[in-house]
Amino acid sequence: MSYIRFRKHYLQIPYLVLAVLEFAVLLGIFVVLAVAYPFAGGQAAPEDVYSSVLFAGILSLGTLAMGGYTGIVQETVAQLYFRTLVAYCFLGGIGLMLVYAFLPDLDPGSTNLFWAILLCSFAVIMLRRSFSALVDSEKLVRRVVIFGSGDYAAWMLAEYDRNMRALGVRILGCVSDSASPVVSADRLITAPADFYQYCRQNRISEIVVLQQERRKAEGGWLPVPELMECKLRGVAVTNGIDFYERELKKVKLDLVHPSWIVFSEGFQASRRQQWTKRIVDLTLGLFLLIITLPFMVFTAIAILLETGRPIIYSQTRVGLLGREFRIFKFRSMRQDAEKDGKAQWASANDSRVTRVGAFIRNTRLDELPQIYNVIRGDMSIVGPRPERPEFVSELREKIPYYDTRHYVRPGLMGWAQLKYPYGASVEDARGKLEYDLYYSKNRSLLMDFLIMIQTAEVVLLGKGVR
Known part of the structure; x- marks a missing residue:
């Protein structure tokens, strides 16, 4: 392990x-x-x-x-x-x-x-x-076999080729569970007569079960006795969603089902944890307000000199339990950025962004007024980024489980901001939700601390800015 x-x-x-x-x-x-x-x-x-x-x-x-x-x-x-x-x-x-x-x-x-x-x-x-x-040595990598050969197994192999090779994981192939596999023939493994002996001979440390439910109607099979023997004799047996979550620190939406949310460990916080987090938010919010006040003054002056007023603008965002609140930011776009009154996704090299606005976006100075939202209790220091109601209405219709992110107080910084580029489409929102689900399930003060520390890289390198 x-x-x-x-x-x-x-x-x-x-x-x-x-x-x-x-x-x-x-x-x-x-x-x-x-x-x-x-x-x-x-x-x-x-x-x-x-x-x-x-x-x-x-x-x-x-x-x-x-x-x-x-x-x-x-x-x-x-x-x-x-x-x-x-x-x-x-x-x-x-x-x-x-x-x-x-x-x-x-x-x-x-x-x-x-x-x-x-x-x-x-x-x-x-x-x-x-x-x-x-x-990266072959003597130390974890050798894994996937049980399943459908679409889920195929994209797991694709994800492995993109990311997991660098994590010390070697997926040797897929054991087919169907007469019509989707996985390419060169990645298929003939079902062994003795699973445990196969694992022992090939130094397999883990079997990932990644079947698709529809395969059951097409003659799919699951060798429960053989998998039980492997687990009882020291070979880890893991379902696909847990393996994906553990290795990539996100939750694959295609694998999520209501029973997993209900019965999995996580997605809850005790009252003591909630109060502790609120005290930490309030303390850090006041501290940040004091040390960033000079930067806010200079930012306000720069905006005023370039494009005049307003210096700060507000938007309605969806917060905890779907409640709407006003979020505050330094204005980084022209005053007529949404003159038609319709909400628009930000785009790369957005022409609506001013010169000062481009700088304060890259350095995240435009987010500093949200410290007030943290002190007020609308937001937390760490949590999913709050989205506009116009976009939420669209996203909850197109993305399953989108509303799960509203059971956690939104944050000034978050896991999705660290791991995913700036979200400017429905597909981006889906990608970010996979990270938000991971945070919602596994959130703790330790994870909040790690996110706060690693946010320095995002600010210094200007990651995820548009």
Whole structure:
């Protein structure tokens, strides 16, 4: 098993190991430098140890913020260098300077800090390249077989070819459950006479059951005794929707059915969790309001100078339990962006966006007035993005289970924003809903924290902006 589930969130064990190794490398390099070049030119002091832990912790958070523990196997060498330098030299450097401003006794000095970050960047890049080769090694990959050969199995193979190869998964093929399979012949596996022996001989660690219900009427079959034996003898047997959710951190809409929502673990939060989340939202909302106030003032002045008033505009959005509320944003489009009164999806290179508007959209400064919505309780810091009523009416008709996202308070940032580009069509809304369903099912304060940290990558790289 190469993953653990903590607070309802799936964590890949290899990446946890990588995080521990990186922390140890960062800590070790800083300790060596602190001993060789003491802070004040004297003997190494206890403060050196505290500063070492602080240094390693902040740089590790920088790596997490840049998605360094989710995309490392998929990135090129150039992307690896870029991600590491941004995480350490930019995010880590800013974080350390802010901390040292309040804790000057832990400041090792600019020279020591420069060499520490430089050496750590080089060491971690080498470590990650070795890790990538190791995780991709055939000796460590998880070998999986799909039981099923219909349309669902076919798109699972397509998803595997696009994404899962980089996650240390090898799908060997599909065992046909029908006389008329959809999966191509080269990906089919002849049904073994003894499933357990087949798994043992081929080092199969998991069987994913991915049948389509309509196949039952066409002679489909399910070898329940054989699958029971495999599970009882240590081979994992997983249904398709759970496998998809675990590996890709989203829920495949085509596989969702009401009984899965009713009986699966998740889709609920206790009153204590709800109150805790509200307290966290209120605290962080007030804190963000204070530290972003100067940015809001400059943004307001820039909008006023370029296109005049109004500086802030509001829209009706659909929130918790379908209740409508007014959301506030800095205006990034011309005043006549919707002069005909009809709601329009934003498009790439939208001509309605002003020059200031393009900048504040890329940096997410246009979203800052929504902190007021968070403090008021209309929104949360983390949650599905609220949509306009005009679009909701259309989407609930065209997308199954669309209303499930309205059982969670909408958020300033969210899982779908991290994982999916800007939504500007019904198909995009469907793709985002798969991530929103995953968040709704598995939400926790830990997941909220991870989303908040990783949102830094979205802001810095301008992901999902139109």
